[in-house]
Amino acid sequence: MAKSKQLANKQKIDGYQIEDGFSQLEGKKKIEMLKKMYQIRYFEEQTEQFIIRGMIHGTCHLYTGQEASAVGAVYAIGGDDYITSTHRGHGHCISKGADLKRMMAELLGKKTGYCKGKGGSMHIADIESGNLGANGIVGGGLGIATGAGLTCKMKYANEKMVLCFFGDGAANQGIFHESVNMASIWGLPVIYFCENNIYGMSTPTDDAFNIDKISDRKLAYGIEGLTIDGNDVAQVYNTVAHFAQACRKGKGPVLIEAQTYRWKGHSKSDAQVYRSKKEVKEWMQKDPIKRYAQKLVKEDVMGEAEVSQLEEEVGNTIAEAVDFAKESAFPSPSEVEDDVYFVKQ
Helix, strand or coil: CHHHHHHHCEEEECCEEEECCHHHCCHHHHHHHHHHHHHHHHHHHHHHHHHHCCCCCCCCCCCCCCHHHHHHHHHCCCCCCEEECCCCCHHHHHHCCCCHHHHHHHHCCCCCCCCCCCCCHHHCCEHHHCECCCCCCCCHHHHHHHHHHHHHHHHHCCCCCEEEEEECCHHHCHHHHHHHHHHHHHCCCEEEEEEECCEECCEEHHHHCCCCCHHHHHHHHCCEEEEEECCCHHHHHHHHHHHHHHHHCCCCCEEEEEECCCCCCCCCCCCCCCCCHHHHHHHHCCCHHHHHHHHHHHCCCCCHHHHHHHHHHHHHHHHHHHHHHHHCCCCCHHHCCCCCCCCCC
């Protein structure tokens, strides 16, 4: 009987038996995850409005449509663990517990932002929460994550680990191969989490890879890896939680490919001529937030009225963040060289 119950609490995902830890979470935690997904969606919608009005300088990459990947993955690791992010990193930052007001201020170049208004959209970092930063270089976070993984092994005996977000485009950068190979040789506690949103800028993955799954590259490095539904927050949570536990036991690194889709263009200047409106519409019908909210209602974790109330609450929170950012001051020109460092030869 005990064995049957144990098997019932597991699900087979891409050939692996994964514990269904999500079903064991308290309702409060499940609701909190939905709240985070709404925060990401509303934050990005507001960011898009700022872009349209010319209030954000420099480029910007929206995370809309990929909310389940960030929230499911981040909630599956510990609060003391680290993450590295990407140029499309707002969702990662919010999931890790960032202050929405400071994030919004950073996007508008204000002094109250996380990087004092000097980093902008692609370079938000929140070291206190364990977010080692977003990165404007494609694949740039891979090396940072591997270095942090070495620190976790040497200093914390794998009690801490690293969740490294990167996109399908970064999987074809040299640093991907170097980083994963090194992590494999040294057995580092790193989960390399590839968010495959079908396009590397405007190039479809079918044209950029001669393999069915990016996770198949695990074979070249002698590590574990699998491909999952990146729009299913429960599946993402269960998979990352499973392999996070393995990493803490010295069985890392791991390569996870989460298949998802970005609703918006690659960046604010993307005309999106490489994909059809029909394709976008089909993916939008797979909305990860709507899908998750319906799941919580079906399981009696929330009622439909409570979902609407939560959505309204998040909308008010984003409005407060916008007011804070608008009212904050720009950094003084006299501070332009502050926080800038160089090594004197």
